[in-house]
Amino acid sequence: xxxxxxxxxxxxxxxxxxxxxxxxxxxxxxxxxxxxxxxxxxxxxxxxxxxxxxxxxxxxxxxxxxxxxxxxxxxxxxxx
Amino acid sequence: xxxxxxxxxxxxxxxxxxxxxxxxxxxxxxxxxxxxxxxxxxxxxxxxxxxxxxxxxxxxxxxxxxxxxxxxxxxxxxxxxxxxxxxxxxxxxxxxxxxxxxxxxxxxxxxxxxxxxxxxxxxxxxxxxxxxxxxxxxxxxxxxxxxxxxxxxxxxxxxxxxxxxxxxxxxxxxxxxxxxxxxxxxxxxxxxxxxxxxxxxxxxxxxxxxxxxxxxxxxxxx
Numbered sequence: 001x002x003x004x005x006x007x008x009x010x011x012x013x014x015x016x017x018x019x020x021x022x023x024x025x026x027x028x029x030x031x032x033x034x035x036x037x038x039x040x041x042x043x044x045x046x047x048x049x050x051x052x053x054x055x056x057x058x059x060x061x062x063x064x065x066x067x068x069x070x071x072x073x074x075x076x077x078x079x080x
Numbered sequence: 081x082x083x084x085x086x087x088x089x090x091x092x093x094x095x096x097x098x099x100x101x102x103x104x105x106x107x108x109x110x111x112x113x114x115x116x117x118x119x120x121x122x123x124x125x126x127x128x129x130x131x132x133x134x135x136x137x138x139x140x141x142x143x144x145x146x147x148x149x150x151x152x153x154x155x156x157x158x159x160x161x162x163x164x165x166x167x168x169x170x171x172x173x174x175x176x177x178x179x180x181x182x183x184x185x186x187x188x189x190x191x192x193x194x195x196x197x198x199x200x201x202x203x204x205x206x207x208x209x210x211x212x213x214x215x216x217x218x219x220x221x222x223x224x225x226x227x228x229x230x231x232x233x234x235x236x237x238x239x240x241x242x243x244x245x246x247x248x249x250x251x252x253x254x255x256x257x258x259x260x261x262x263x264x265x266x267x268x269x270x271x272x273x274x275x276x277x278x279x280x281x282x283x284x285x286x287x288x289x290x291x292x293x294x295x296x297x298x299x300x301x302x
Contacts, residue, residue, distance in 0.1 A: 013228060014255070016186050065145060068138055068174065070181045071228060 001046050001054045002079040007067045008039035042066055043079075051078050081298040083109035084122035086152065088143040091130030091167065093276065100278035101126065104294045114146040122160065124297050125152055129166030129221075129276060139182060139224045140170030149175050161205055161297055162270045166222055169262070169272030178265055178272045179237070180229030185222070186255030192221040195251035197261055197275060201241045204264055206271045209292040209301075215248045216289035218275040225254040225274035227263070237263055245273055 009015050015037050022036040044061070046054050058076050067074040083101045087094050094111075101109045110120045119125065132143035143149075149171075156162045156177055164172040172178045185191055194217055202212040210216065229237070234257055237243055245262035252259045254274070262273025277290025295301065 014183065014186065014226070016184050016188050016226075016255075020188055065137070065141065068141065068181055070173075070179075070230075071183065 001048060001051070003044050003046065003054060003058050004077045004079055005042040005044060005058060005062060005066055006039060006075045006077070007042070007062070007072050008074075009037055010071055010073055013071045039072075054078060081105060081123045081300070082107075082121060083124040083126060083298065084120055085109045085111050085126045085128060086114065086148055087111055088114045088127075088130075088132035088146065088171075090132045090134055091128055093129035093166065093278070096276070097126055097128035097165065097278045100281050100290075100294060101298075104281060104291060105298050105300065112148060114143065114148050117147050117151060119148070119151045119155060122155075123299075124161045124163065125155060127152075127162070127164040127168030127171050128278075129168055132167055132171065135224070138170075138174065140167055140172075140174040143167075143171045144174035144176075153177060156265070156270050159267065159269050163206065163297060164270075164272040165276055165278065166225075166274055169274055170224065172270065172272045177270050178263055179233050180227055180263070182224050182274070183226040183228045184224050185226050185253065187253075190221075190223040191225070191253040192219075193253065194218065195220050195253055195261075195275060196248040198246045198248040200243045200246045201264070203241070204244060204268045204271070204296075206264075206293055206297050207244055209296045216292075217280060217287055218277055218290060219279045220253050220275045222254070222274055225256065227254075227256040227260040227274075229257070234258060240266060242266065242268070244271055245275070 018036045018038040062074040199210040242264045247259040277293045280290040
């Protein structure tokens, strides 16, 4: 089973890299970019076919390693 | 006083730390590889700086989940002093031994220079040989030293005297909240700081302002 984990900075956490990307987009002439927040994506393949098992295992991975929940949120999407 | 230095792959300040501890205490610290599960008897456990695991995922994230960190966590809970410098500070926050997180510097640049530090709390096992509010010199060298925690955590740290060091005289190199350079846990036996006191301990370094931190932690006279 394949899953995609998206890790993003929580609202209110300063994202200097996102700001730099936003500035670069503006310098390329992209108008109307209100904000950019940078994050991470993990594509994970796990054994088994039970979606609920995979989801609970991957949530556990997020809590213990993939995200730092002090500063980041995570979302798990089962792809197939 | 016995010290132990934890070694992770990718650190590069471990030899400086071992040299500083040896020079100041007169005895070489034990060095412990990250894959070990047991720590030797020690009164001070030190996690030095560098780039453990190439800063993959997040600075300190992989090192914080190493086998040896369970032993460090147990000793810290028993009241043994634990010091994390630079990447060591990042590892201690990732391991949950200190609150908050170290984010990318607001300048987005790696900063390698000298800063001024205010000793914000001189009543701790790591700072007692400094004067309260004393301003000292210290080198910094990091890309991710921008201390962040939610407002409640910051208020708690400030209220409990858990801010050990603050960048002083406008030298905050990274955008850290409240100019925080180093914090303690609630019991004040775990200290993490971004600056490198081990690199300012003798005349050859151009000064010895960092020496009192180790002398305090090792129960020596400065």
